[in-house]
Amino acid sequence: MxxxxxxxxxxxxxxxxxxxxxxxxxxxxxxxxxxxxxxxxxxxxxxxxxxxxxxxxxxxxxxxxxxxxxxxxxxxxxxxxxxxxxxxxxxxxxxxxxxxxxxxxxxxxxxxxxxxxxxxxxxSLGLSPSQQSLIDELVNVHNKTFDATFSRFQFRPIDRDVNPMSVWKDTASCPKSALITHMDKWLSSFSRPTSTGSSSCSSEEKVEDDSDCGGNTVFTTLPHIADLTTYMIQNIISFAKGLHSFRALVIDDQISLLKGAMFEMMQIRFNMLFNVKTGNWECGSLTYCMDDAERAGFHRHLLDPLMQYHYTLRNLQLQEVEYVLMQAISLFSPDRAGLTHRNVIDKLQEKLAIMLKMHIDSKRTKSGKHLLYPKIVACLTEMRTMNEEYTNQVLHIVDVKPDNSFDPLILEVISKDP
Known part of the structure; x- marks a missing residue:
């Protein structure tokens, strides 16, 4: 025409x-x-x-x-x-x-x-309909899988009778336990090969003196903290499996992403429950302090920077959407070990990062909002530095206290095997 x-x-x-x-x-x-x-x-x-x-x-x-x-x-x-x-x-x-x-x-x-x-x-100041739709999906799945009241949490009682103490000891004589390399029922759909490794010392390897395997160390809160960790892992797995973009990935990449991001995503979720005035995590009727983690066997090399991290992140006063996008950015990290389709995951993370910045630019009105995005990125980077230390400390606790405190699901998540 x-x-x-x-x-x-x-x-x-x-x-x-x-x-x-x-x-x-x-x-x-x-x-x-x-x-x-x-x-x-x-x-x-x-x-x-x-x-x-x-x-x-x-x-x-x-x-x-x-x-x-x-x-x-x-x-x-x-x-x-x-x-x-x-x-x-x-x-x-x-x-x-x-x-x-x-x-x-x-x-x-x-x-x-x-x-x-x-x-x-x-x-540039507003989210496109497709971006808003993805954010709506993320928030919806998060709300379904984040039990802020911990009303569905079944746990062994927490014992705080003993003062926190350092539990790191020379355990050269303590045999390293075998790691269970299969996910429990929450990952059964992944059809991953399993082995029958044991998480405790074998009868042939067990030493006579219990102190050689950390028998003199007190782990009063470890059973409860292990149950709490398992519960958080279950919910995060449900969150990931509720995302269409995650389900579209090959199974091996799904497992690698979950294992790599689990600690970081747990801390992001716990931060939503952190009270900066008391320094406690308020999980419904349950309240935790950092001493509870030390009583469970974790060392100050991890706990001190982790505490500072929670204060830093909480003081950003993030909105729920921003917390959820942080979780998704951490989940879809293309540099995790064992990934086979890094380019696909890299594009997903880039899309999420752009959405986070656009959300801040379009929804935030206070002065200084342009500094919020780089501060969030800095928090994500800082968590990466603590991820390996957390894994090492859990493995160390497994070594010095080789009982059934840890669910096999935890052992699979912190396993360094691809």
């Missing part, structure tokens, strides 16, 4: 670049004074439709000697307005349309460019 034909089409969003804004009375009929069609407003100083507006602009910018075949007596209507250009132009001038109000080609192009720039700017 040519530009000439476009003049009689319904108005587009950008077709009013040369409108003259004037106040209109409520009673005034919106009828084109040239042809009687529905008028869209004042154009070049007269109430006209889009078709007559375009005709007048073209006729003036490309002047042509129009001739009337009926001696200039044509009555212009909506149906015949294209039959006699001479009478139509004369009617435009007679109702007061002004040639002086027509913008030059250069002015029209400048205005169009400004409109395009404004549209790009507007899009």
């Amino acid at each position: 040519s530009k000439e034909h476009l003049s009689d089409c319904p108005p587009s969003q950008n077709s009013t670049e040369d409108n003259e804004e004037e106040d209109e009375e409520d009673w005034e009929p919106r009828v084109c004074q040239v042809c009687g069609d529905h008028a869209t407003g004042y154009h070049f100083h007269a109430m006209t439709c889009e078709g007559c507006k375009g005709f007048f602009r073209r006729s003036v910018k490309r002047p042509t000697e129009f001739q009337c075949p009926r001696q200039g007596v044509c009555v212009i209507t909506k149906l015949n307005r294209r039959e006699c250009q001479a009478c139509r132009l004369r009617k435009c001038l007679s109702i007061g349309m002004l040639k002086e109000l027509i913008m030059s080609d250069e002015a029209v192009e400048t205005r169009r460019n400004r409109i395009r720039r404004n549209k790009v700017f507007d899009r």
Whole structure:
């Protein structure tokens, strides 16, 4: 269709670049004074439709000697307005349309460019429908898998009777326990090969003096903390499996991502329950302090920076959406060990990072919001430095206290085997 034909089409969003804004009375009929069609407003100083507006602009910018075949007596209507250009132009001038109000080609192009720039700017401040849909999915799955009240948490009682103490000892004489290399029922759908390794010392290897295997060390809260960790792992696995983009990955990559991100995602979720005034984690009716982790056997090399991390992250005062996007960014990390489709995962993480930044830019109003995104990235990076230390300390506790405190699911998650 040519530009000439476009003049009689319904108005587009950008077709009013040369409108003259004037106040209109409520009673005034919106009828084109040239042809009687529905008028869209004042154009070049007269109430006209889009078709007559375009005709007048073209006729003036490309002047042509129009001739009337009926001696200039044509009555212009909506149906015949294209039959006699001479009478139509004369009617435009007679109702007061002004040639002086027509913008030059250069002015029209400048205005169009400004409109395009404004549209790009507007899009940069808001999430697209597809991005918002993905955020809605993430938040919905998070709410289904994050039990903030811990109402479904079944645990062994927590024992705080003994003061916290360091439990790291020289355990050179203590045999290293075999790691169970299969997931429990929450990962049974992954169809991963299993082995029958034992998590305790074998009868042939067991030493006579219990102190050689950490018998003198107190792990009063370890059973309860192990149950709490298992519960968090189960919920995080459910969160990941609830995401379409995660289920679309191959099984081995799913397992590698979960194992690599589990500690980080647990800390992000725990941070949502952290009270900076008391330094405690308020998990429904249960309240935990860092001493509980030390009583379980964890060392201050991990606990001190971890405590500082929770204060730092909580003081950012993140919204729920930002916490959820942090979890997803951590989950879809393309540098985890054992991944086979790193490019796919890298694109997923990049998309999530862009969404987090756009959410902050569009939803946050306080000054300093532009510093929030890099601060979140710094927190994610800091957690990576603690991830390996956490794994080493859990493995050490397994070595010095080789009983059934840890669920096989924990042992599989912290296993360094691919």
